Amino acid sequence: MDDWNARIFITAQFGSRFLNSFLTTAVRYELLETGGVAKFASAQVANQIARVCMQQLAGVLTDNYPLKTLYVLGEAFNLVLIVALTLSSLGLSTMLFAVNIALGLAQAFTAPVAKSLPPAVVAPENLAIINSWDLTGDKIGRNLAPLVFTVVSSTAGFHAATFFSLALCVVVVMLKQILQIADQPVKTISDEAASRSVANRLAGVFVQIWKGMASLKQDRTIGLLICNTIITNMCIYPLGSVVFPVIFKAIPEGAIEQEGSSISRMTLALQGALGIQKKRAWMNYAALVSLGGVIGPFLSSAAVYRLKAFAERRPEEINWIGLNCGIAAQIATLFLLTILVRFIQVFGAGAQVFILFLLWGAMQAVNNITTIYFNAHTQHRLGRSERGKFIANILTLFTLANSIGSIVFGWTLASGSLDEQLSTVSRMLLLGLGVRIAIFASVRADTVGKQTILLKSTD
Numbered sequence: 001m002d003d004w005n006a007r008i009f010i011t012a013q014f015g016s017r018f019l020n021s022f023l024t025t026a027v028r029y030e031l032l033e034t035g036g037v038a039k040f041a042s043a044q045v046a047n048q049i050a051r052v053c054m055q056q057l058a059g060v061l062t063d064n065y066p067l068k069t070l071y072v073l074g075e076a077f078n079l080v081l082i083v084a085l086t087l088s089s090l091g092l093s094t095m096l097f098a099v100n101i102a103l104g105l106a107q108a109f110t111a112p113v114a115k116s117l118p119p120a121v122v123a124p125e126n127l128a129i130i131n132s133w134d135l136t137g138d139k140i141g142r143n144l145a146p147l148v149f150t151v152v153s154s155t156a157g158f159h160a161a162t163f164f165s166l167a168l169c170v171v172v173v174m175l176k177q178i179l180q181i182a183d184q185p186v187k188t189i190s191d192e193a194a195s196r197s198v199a200n201r202l203a204g205v206f207v208q209i210w211k212g213m214a215s216l217k218q219d220r221t222i223g224l225l226i227c228n229t230i231i232t233n234m235c236i237y238p239l240g241s242v243v244f245p246v247i248f249k250a251i252p253e254g255a256i257e258q259e260g261s262s263i264s265r266m267t268l269a270l271q272g273a274l275g276i277q278k279k280r281a282w283m284n285y286a287a288l289v290s291l292g293g294v295i296g297p298f299l300s301s302a303a304v305y306r307l308k309a310f311a312e313r314r315p316e317e318i319n320w321i322g323l324n325c326g327i328a329a330q331i332a333t334l335f336l337l338t339i340l341v342r343f344i345q346v347f348g349a350g351a352q353v354f355i356l357f358l359l360w361g362a363m364q365a366v367n368n369i370t371t372i373y374f375n376a377h378t379q380h381r382l383g384r385s386e387r388g389k390f391i392a393n394i395l396t397l398f399t400l401a402n403s404i405g406s407i408v409f410g411w412t413l414a415s416g417s418l419d420e421q422l423s424t425v426s427r428m429l430l431l432g433l434g435v436r437i438a439i440f441a442s443v444r445a446d447t448v449g450k451q452t453i454l455l456k457s458t459d
Contacts (some may be wrong), residue, residue, distance in 0.1 A: 005121060005122075005179065005180050005217055006121060006122050006130055007178055008178065008179050008238070009117065009118075009121045009122075009130070009134075010130065010133045010134060010137055011175055012172055012179060013114060013134050013137055013138070014077055014137035014138075014140070014141050014176040015141075015171065015172040015175065016110065016114070016140045016141075016172050016176075017137065017141035017169060018141035018142075018144060018145050018148075018168070019078060019080070019168050019169055019172060020103060020106065020107045020141045020144075020163055021100075021141055021144075021145035021146070022145040022148065022149050022161075023078070023081060023082065023085060023103055023165055024100070024103050024145075025034060025098045025145055025146045025149045026130055026149055026153075026158070026161060026162070026165075027085065027096055027099055027284065028087065028100070028241070030096060030158075030427065031228075038335075045160040046097060046100055046101050046104070049104070049106035049403060051104040051105070051107060051395075051396075051399045052135065054104070054105045054109055055248060058108055058109045058110075058111070058112045058113065058392060059112045059391065059392025059393070060430065061109075061113075062112045062113050062116050064393070066125040067113055067116065067117060067120060068179075068181045069112045070109075070110075071110070071117065071176050071179075071181070072173065072176045072177055074109045074110035074113060075110065075169070075172055075173050075176055076104060076173050077102075077106050077109075078106055078169045078171075079166070079169055080102075081099055081102050081103060081106065081166050082162060082166045082169060084098065084099045084102070085162055085165075086100050086159070086162050087261070090127035098363065106141060108395070108399070111395055112389075112391050112392045114397065115391045116391065117181065118130050118131055118134070119184045120181045121179070121180075121181060121182075122206070131372075131375055131376075132301070132304065132372055133373070135297075135368060135371060135372060136297040136298075136301055136319075136368065139293065139296065139368055140294050140297050142293070143240075143290045143291070143292075143293025143294045143296070143364065144290070144291075144294045145290075146286060146287055146290040146292075147288075147290045147291050147294070149161055150275050150283050150284065150286075150287040151287075152163075152164055154191050154283075166227075217379055219451060220446065220449055221377075221443065221449035221450075221452055222377070222378060222381065224321070224439050224442055224443050224446075224449075225374050225377070225443070226394055226397065226431050227435075227439055228327060228370070228439045228440075229370075229371070229394075229398060229431050230329075230397060230398065230401040230437060231375065231401075231435055231436050231439070232330070232367055232370075233398045233399075233402040233405065234336070234361060234401040234402065234404055234405035234432065235403040235405060235429055235432035236334070236337075236367070236432075237340075237402055237405070238402060238405040238406045238409045238410070239337075240289065240290070240293065240360065240412065240417075241406065242287055242406055242409045242410055243341075243409055243413065244285075244356065245286050246421075247344065247352070247414045247418075247422075248286055248335060249352070249412065250418050251285065251349045251352070252349075252400075256268060256348075256349045256350045256353070258453040259348050259349060263348070263350045263351050263354050264348065264349070264350030264351075265350075266350070267288065267350045267354050268354050268355060285353045288353055288354075288357050289353065289356050289357050289360050290360075291357065291361075292356070292358060292359070292360035292361030292362075292364065293360055293364045294355040294361075295359060295361045295364075295413060296360070296361040296362065296363070296364025296365040296367075296368060297364060297365065297368050299361065299362070299365035300364075300365040300366070300368035300369045300372070301304035302323075303365065303369055304322070304369065304372060307321060307322050308367075312384060315455070316454045316455045317454060317455075318376045318455065319373050319376050319453050319454075319455065320377075320450060320453045320454060322369065322372065322373035322376075322381070323373045323374065323377070323443070323453065324443075324444070325368055325369065326366060326369040326370030326371075326372075326373060327369075327436070327439070327443070328440065329366035329369065329370075329442045330363075330366050330367065330370060330436060331433065331436055331437055332366075333359065333366055334363075334429065334432065334433050334436060335364045335419055336359060336432055337359055337363065337429060338426050338429040338430050338433060339426075340355060340359060340424055341422055341426045341429060342423065344356075344422060345419065345422070377452075377453055378390065381452060403430060408428065409428075410426070412424045412425055413425075437438060
C-alpha cells in the first residue's frame with residue numbers, strides 16, 4: 001500500500017468521526033433545548049448503551065467478514081440517519097431519540113472495523129505513524145464537530161446543517177469505497193457449519209465474545225492502563241458533553257458583553273473570529289471550549305516528537321517514558337480541573353469560558369499522549385489474532401464507563417442549586433483523581449510489568 005492510500009484512510013477516518021460527532025451534537029443540542037437536562041443526559045446514555053450492545057458483535061463480525069464491505073456499509077447507514085434527522089426537524093420530535101440510538105449503533109459497528117484496518121492499509125513499519133494520525137484525527141473530529149455545527153446552524157439554520165452532513169457523508173462513503181485494503185480472504189463456510197441452527201450460530205458468537213473478554217486479564221500492566229482510561233471516560237469526557245453546557249446555561253445572556261474586562265473582550269474576539277453567532281449564548285461558550293479540544297491533539301503531536309528525541313539514547317524505553325509522562329500529566333490537569341470546577345463561580349463569565357478553553361485543550365493533549373503509547377504497547381504485546389476482539393472489548397468497557405459517568409453527572413446536575421451541583425461534581429472528580437494516582441503508583445512499582453513495556457531487552 002502506498003502513501004496516497006494511507007492519506008485516503010486517514011481522511012476517511014477523520015470525516016467519519018467528524019460526521020458522527022456532528023450528527024450526535026445536532027441531536028443532543030435539540031434535546032437539551034426542548035427537553036431539558038434530564039432528557040439531554042438520557043439521550044447520551046441511550047447512545048452509549050446502544051454502542052455497548054453493538055461493539056462486541058462488531059468485533060466478531062470484523063473477524064469473519066470482509067473488512068471493505070463492513071467499512072463501507074457502516075458509513076452508508078449514516079445516510080439513512082440524516083434523512084431521519086431531517087424528518088425530526090420537521091416536527092417529528094419523537095424520532096430524535098431513535099436517531100440518537102442509531103448513531104451509537106453506527107459508530108459502535110464501524111469502530112472495531114476501522115481500528116483493525118491499519119495493518120491492511122500500510123506496511124508494518126508505518127503502523128505507528130498511521131495510528132498516531134488516526135487518533136489525532138479522531139480527537140480533532142470529535143471536538144471540532146460541535147464548533148462547526150454551531151457555526152453552520154447559527155449562520156444558515158438547522159436544515160442547512162443537515163444538508164451539510166448529507167454532502168459530507170456522500171464524500172466519506174466514496175473515500176471508503178476507493179480505499180485499497182489488503183484483506184485476507186474470509187474462510188469459506190463448510191456445509192456442516194452452514195447447516196447449523198440459528199441458535200447454535202448465536203451461541204458460537206457469544207463463545208467468541210466471552211473468550212475475548214477473558215483476554216483482558218492476561219496482562220496486568222495492560223489491565224492497569226485500561227483502568228486509567230476508564231477514569232478518563234467516566235470522569236473527564238462527560239464533562240464536555242454534560243457538565244460544561246449546563247454550567248454555561250447558568251451564565252445570564254449578555255453577561256460577557258457587560259463585564260468589559262480584558263479576558264471577556266478576548267473571549268468575544270475569539271468567538272467573533274470563529275464566526276460563532278448562535279442566539280443561545282451557552283452554545284457559543286460550549287463551542288469555544290470544544291475548540292480547545294481541537295487544539296489539544298496538535299499539542300500532543302508536538303509532545304510526542306519531543307519525547308522521541310528525549311528517548312533517543314534509550315529507544316527501548318520510549319513506551320515506558322511516554323506512558324509515565326502521559327499519566328503524570330493527566331494527574332496534574334485533573335487536579336487543576338477539580339479545583340476550577342469547585343470554585344468556577346468565583347470567576348467572571350468571560351474568565352470561566354476562557355480558562356475552561358485552555359484547560360480542556362491541555363487535558364485533551366495529555367489524554368492523547370497516554371492513548372498513543374497505550375496503543376503502541378498493546379500492539380507490541382498482542383498478536384494479530386487477539387487485536388480485533390481486544391479492541392471491541394476495551395471499547396465496550398470505555399463506553400460503559402462513559403455511560404456511567406454521563407448518567408451520574410446528569411443526576412447531579414438535575415437538582416439543587418448550581419453551587420451544590422458543582423460541589424458534588426468536584427468531589428466526583430477528586431475521587432477519580434485518587435484512583436488515577438493509585439494506578440500510576442501501581443504501574444511505577446511493577447518492575448515485572450515494566451519489562452513488558454520495553455521494546456527490547458536492555459541487557
